[in-house]
Amino acid sequence: MTTHERTAELAAAIEAVSRAAQVTQAVQRELVTADTLTKKDRSPVTVADFASQAVVCETLQRHFANDPVVGEEDAAELRDEANEPLRASVVEHVQRALADIAPATEAQVLSWIDRGHAEGGAKGRFWTLDPIDGTKGFLRGEQYAIALALIEDGEIVFGALGCPNLPSPADEGEGLLIVASRGDGTWMTPLIFEGESELQPVHVSDIAAAADANFCESVESGHSDQDQSVQIAKKLGITAEPVRMDSQAKYATVAGGSAAIYLRLPTRPGYREKIWDHAAGVIAVEEAGGKVTDVAGKPLEFGHGRQLEANRGVIATNGRIHDAVVAAVRDVLES
């Protein structure tokens, strides 16, 4: 598939991710309260997760009826009788988001969510979706992302990454939407806006020395080893404090040049990264001129099913400093 044949994918993905963002932002306004964090109440993010997956899958189905989706969520929990209040809230939010399309029934909403059940693999074409990446960031009112990517024969060919709480590139609108198409580049536009909006090109930072880099990493120490990242930064001569940020907003930050490194260092030996946690962010960084590998310096392989079975951890950089960062990571992980 060549670049200019992806205009239909671009239109569908922009529609899907910006509709989903309207839902997640509405849930954040209406259901996330000051008590949410202190009471450890995860119900708002649960509503937003399911509603976002339903809206994205409905949009993809309308544009590409036969495309499978590898999505993080499924509707099994929602179908449970005990979860009627949760189900009603999800259905209501989806109905509002699709009001201009058709009245959605409860059964349809559940079936759209279940469209995310595909297994992926090395052959053929499928989408992968994280309806809310950075669930903890969502609950804190900080960074989260809606991440959608298209994979063909194991290669990411297109990505759309919506970051509702990153600054919008234009005066009008809300949030940041990054789109990337293989061989063609990475662009940004406001995520939620009225009327027309231009796509503006996005490029990685042009620093040539790792010592000058800002780096970003997870907020949660359970998702990436933060003690080892301190040692790696020291080895590279980096003096700037790490930018801790939830979700694939980290990839958006590297793609846009505000940081030159994103480190995700394995914490538990058995953990395998999920393809929806990376696909949209990886193509955004690569097409903006950067490079992404695992901690051993190997390319990420998206053709092994729902997980990155052949990889451990992630290193994303502006490209120029990649080899130096991989070498420092190896030294620290092997010591």
Ligand SMILES: Nc1ncnc2c1ncn2[C@@H]1O[C@H](COP(=O)(O)OS(=O)(=O)O)[C@@H](OP(=O)(O)O)[C@H]1O
């Ligand atoms: N042990 C472990 N190691 C690595 N990754 C893990 C682990 N456990 C969970 N996850 C996944 O991390 C996703 C959240 O991404 P981040 O780590 O960027 O977020 S955060 O900064 O830590 O909040 C998060 O995605 P969401 O569930 O969509 O929020 C998880 O899929």
Ligand SMILES: [Mg+2]
């Ligand atoms: Mg995720």
Ligand SMILES: [Mg+2]
């Ligand atoms: Mg998620």
Ligand SMILES: [Mg+2]
């Ligand atoms: Mg999750």
